[in-house]
Amino acid sequence: MIRYILFALLAAVIxxxxxxxxxxxxxxxxxxxxxxxxxxxxxxxxxxxxxxxxIRLGTVWPRYGEVDxxxxxxxxxxxxxxxxxxxxxxxxxxxxxxxxLLRWKGADSERPxxxxxxxxVVSADADKWTHPPFCGEVHDGEIWGRGTVDTKCILAALxxxxxxxxxxxxxxxxxxxxxxxxxxxxxxxTTPAIVSYLRDRNITPWFVLDEGGAVVKxxxxxxxxxxxxxxxxxxxxxxxxxxxxxxxxxxSTPRASDSTYxxxxxxxxxxxxxxxxxxxxxxxxxLSGIAAYAPFGYxxxxxxxxxxxxxxxxxxxxxxxxxxxxxxxxxxxxxxxSSEINSIPNxxxxxxxxxxxxxxxxxxxxxxLREAAGEHADxxxxxxxxxxxxxxxxxxxxxxxxxxxxxxxxxVPAVPYVMNGGTDSKHFAAVWPNVxxxxxxxxxxxxxxxMHGNDERLSVGSYLDGxxxxxxxxxxxxxxx
Numbered sequence: 001m002i003r004y005i006l007f008a009l010l011a012a013v014i015x016x017x018x019x020x021x022x023x024x025x026x027x028x029x030x031x032x033x034x035x036x037x038x039x040x041x042x043x044x045x046x047x048x049x050x051x052x053x054x055i056r057l058g059t060v061w062p063r064y065g066e067v068d069x070x071x072x073x074x075x076x077x078x079x080x081x082x083x084x085x086x087x088x089x090x091x092x093x094x095x096x097x098x099x100x101l102l103r104w105k106g107a108d109s110e111r112p113x114x115x116x117x118x119x120x121v122v123s124a125d126a127d128k129w130t131h132p133p134f135c136g137e138v139h140d141g142e143i144w145g146r147g148t149v150d151t152k153c154i155l156a157a158l159x160x161x162x163x164x165x166x167x168x169x170x171x172x173x174x175x176x177x178x179x180x181x182x183x184x185x186x187x188x189x190t191t192p193a194i195v196s197y198l199r200d201r202n203i204t205p206w207f208v209l210d211e212g213g214a215v216v217k218x219x220x221x222x223x224x225x226x227x228x229x230x231x232x233x234x235x236x237x238x239x240x241x242x243x244x245x246x247x248x249x250x251x252s253t254p255r256a257s258d259s260t261y262x263x264x265x266x267x268x269x270x271x272x273x274x275x276x277x278x279x280x281x282x283x284x285x286x287l288s289g290i291a292a293y294a295p296f297g298y299x300x301x302x303x304x305x306x307x308x309x310x311x312x313x314x315x316x317x318x319x320x321x322x323x324x325x326x327x328x329x330x331x332x333x334x335x336x337x338s339s340e341i342n343s344i345p346n347x348x349x350x351x352x353x354x355x356x357x358x359x360x361x362x363x364x365x366x367x368x369l370r371e372a373a374g375e376h377a378d379x380x381x382x383x384x385x386x387x388x389x390x391x392x393x394x395x396x397x398x399x400x401x402x403x404x405x406x407x408x409x410x411x412v413p414a415v416p417y418v419m420n421g422g423t424d425s426k427h428f429a430a431v432w433p434n435v436x437x438x439x440x441x442x443x444x445x446x447x448x449x450x451m452h453g454n455d456e457r458l459s460v461g462s463y464l465d466g467x468x469x470x471x472x473x474x475x476x477x478x479x480x481x
Contacts, residue, residue: 020304027303029292030413038407038472042164044464048138050082051156051463054119055136055145061120063186072098072182075119083159085166090178095197098182099190104162104172111206112175113477114198115470116191116425117154118184118211121147128454141460148458150451151211153466154439155180161471173478174206184424187383191424195431205432207397209473210425212437213417215409216448225293226412228405230398231437232282234419234426236356236387238365240330241349242266243378248346259348260337266373267350270330273372277313277326278359279305282390282416287312289415324420328357328365355420358387385422388429397434404476408469409442440469 057071057078075098080087091103106112124133124146131139133146147153158178177198181190198205213229244266246259254261279287284305291302301308316322334351338344356365362384370379392398393416402414419437429435442462450456 020300020307023303024296024300027288027292027299032406032411035407035410037410038468040164040468040471042160042464042467044460047160047467048143048460048463050160051148051153052136052138052143052145053078053082054152054156055143055147056134058134058146059120059182060123060146061183061186061188062123075182076100079159083163086159086162089166090162093197096182096188096190096193099194100178100180101194101197102178102180104176104178106172106174106176108173109175109203112177112203114177114179114205114208114428115158115473116179116181116208116210116423116428117151117158118181118424119147119152119155120182120185121150121152122185122452124456125454130455133456138460142457143460143463144455144457146456148450148456148463149443149447150456151439153441153458153463154211154470157440157463157466157470160467161474164467165471165474170474172474175203176474176477177203177205181424187385191427195427199431205428205434207434207436208425208428208432209401210423210428210435210437211439212419212423212425214439214441214443214448215405215412216443216445223290223294223298225290226409226442227290228402228409228412228414228438229286229417230401230414231419231423232391232393232398232416233358233388234422234429234437235328235358236360236362236365236385236426237422238354238356238362238384239382240352240354240366240369241380241382242352242369242373243380244348244350244373244376245346245378246344246348246376249344251342251344254344258344259346260344262376263337263348263350266377267332269374270352270369270372273368275328275330275357275360275365275368277317278357279309279313279326280357280359280390280418282393282418283325285393286415286417289413293413321420324355325418326357328355328360328368329420330354330365330369355422356387358390358418360387362386385426386430388426388435389433390418391429391433391435395434398436400476400479401436401438401473404440404469404473407472407476408440408465439466440473441466 057075059071093101095101131144136145179194183190212231215226215228217226244259244263246257246262287302291299331353333353336349354365405414425435
C-alpha cells in the first residue's frame with residue numbers, strides 16, 4: 001500500500017514538474033514584424049533649441065512661500081512664439097491662472113484623448129550642478145537643465161510633434177486635448193480644475209496619457225532588454241503625522257516614558273510590521289512579460305507564479321524598487337523633537353510618506369499605522385489621496401500605445417506596471433477608466449536619477465525620439481476603430 005502511495009506521489013511530482021517546464025517553454029517573446037524605426041524628417045536643431053528655451057524659464061512652484069510668478073507669466077507667451085501653428089489652430093483655455101488646456105478639434109468628438117504634462121519643476125541647488133540648472137544648454141550631446149526629464153520634455157515634444165504635423169496639413173480624426181499643469185509637483189489644484197472643466201462639459205476621454213514609465217533597460221530580473229514600462233495604476237498617498245507624548249523634563253534625568261524614547265519604540269514597531277506583500281495581477285503580467293526575455297531558469301520561475309510566488313516575493317523584496325511593487329510602504333521623512341539639546345520635549349513628532357498600494361486604501365493604511373504605533377501615538381494626516389484603479393491592458397487604447405512604441409522603438413515590448421510614485425493623472429483616474437502613465441522617451445538610469453536630483457539632463461537623441469513617438473501617436477489616433 002505504501003509503495004502505491006509513493007508511486008502516486010512521485011507521479012504527481014513528475015507531472016507538476018512537467019507542467020511547470022511546459023509553461024516555461026511556452027513563455028516566449030511576442031513576435032512582431034521586423035521594420036525600420038519610424039523616422040519622419042524633423043528640424044532637429046530647431047526642435048532642440050525650442051526645447052532648451054522652455055528649460056531656461058525657472059518655473060518652480062514651491063510648496064510653501066511665495067511663488068516667483070515671472071517665469072510663469074512668460075511661459076505661455078514663449079510657447080506661442082515657439083509653436084505658432086499650434087496656438088493659432090488650437091483652442092486655448094487658461095485654467096487656474098497658469099494651467100493650459102488646448103483643444104485640437106477633430107472631425108468628430110466621439111473618442112477624445114487627453115495628453116498630459118506639467119511644466120512646473122522642483123527647485124535646484126546650483127552649487128551642486130555641473131552646469132547651471134536653468135541653462136537649457138547642450139553639452140556633449142546632452143540637454144541640461146531642470147525639467148529636461150520631469151517633464152518639460154513631454155510638453156515640448158507634444159507641441160513639436162503637433163507643429164510639424166500641422167505644417168503638413170494634418171487634421172485629427174477625433175478631438176485631442178493637451179493638459180499642461182503648473183503645479184503638479186506640489187499637488188496643486190490645476191489638474192483637478194481641468195478635470196472639472198471636462199466633466200462639466202460631458203467630455204469623456206477615450207484614454208488619458210501622462211508621465212510615468214518610459215523605455216528603460218533592465219527594469220527587473222537583470223534582463224538586458226529594453227521595455228516600455230506603461231503605468232496602469234499608481235499608488236495612493238498619505239502624508240501621515242505621528243505625535244508621541246511623554247513627560248517633559250531635563251536631559252540629565254532621562255526616563256523610559258520620555259516622548260523621544262517612546263518614539264524610537266514606535267518606529268521600531270512600525271518597521272517590524274511591514275504592510276502585507278501581494279503579487280497583484282498587473283505585477284504578475286509585468287513579470288511574465290519581462291521573464292519572456294530571460295534565461296530559462298527565470299522563465300521557469302516566473303511562468304509558474306502559482307508555484308513559486310513566495311520565492312518571487314522574497315527575491316523582489318531584496319531590492320527597494322521592486323519591493324515597493326509588492327506592498328504599501330511607509331517612509332520616515334521628518335523628525336521633530338526639542339529645540340534645545342538639553343531639554344526633553346513633551347511631544348516628539350515624525351512625518352511618514354505612505355504610498356498606498358491599489359489593493360489597500362488610505363484608511364486601511366492609517367489603521368495599520370495606528371495599530372503598529374500603539375497607545376502613545378496620535379496618528380493623523382496632512383494629505384491623502386486614494387490609489388488609482390487598474391486601467392485595462394486588453395483593450396484598444398493599450399494596444400495603440402504598444403503599437404506606437406514598436407513603431408518608434410522596434411522590438412521593444414510594452415509591459416504594464418504599478419507606479420510607486422504619483423502623477424496628476426490620478427485626478428483623471430478617479431473619474432475615467434483608461435488612464436496610462438508613459439513618457440515616450442528612452443531614459444537611462446542616470447537620466448532617471450536626475451529627476452528631483454542634481455545634474456538633470458536628457459540626451460539629444462532621446463528627446464528627438466520622443467518627438468517622433470508623440471508624432472506617431474497623433475498619427476495613430478487617426479486610424480479606424
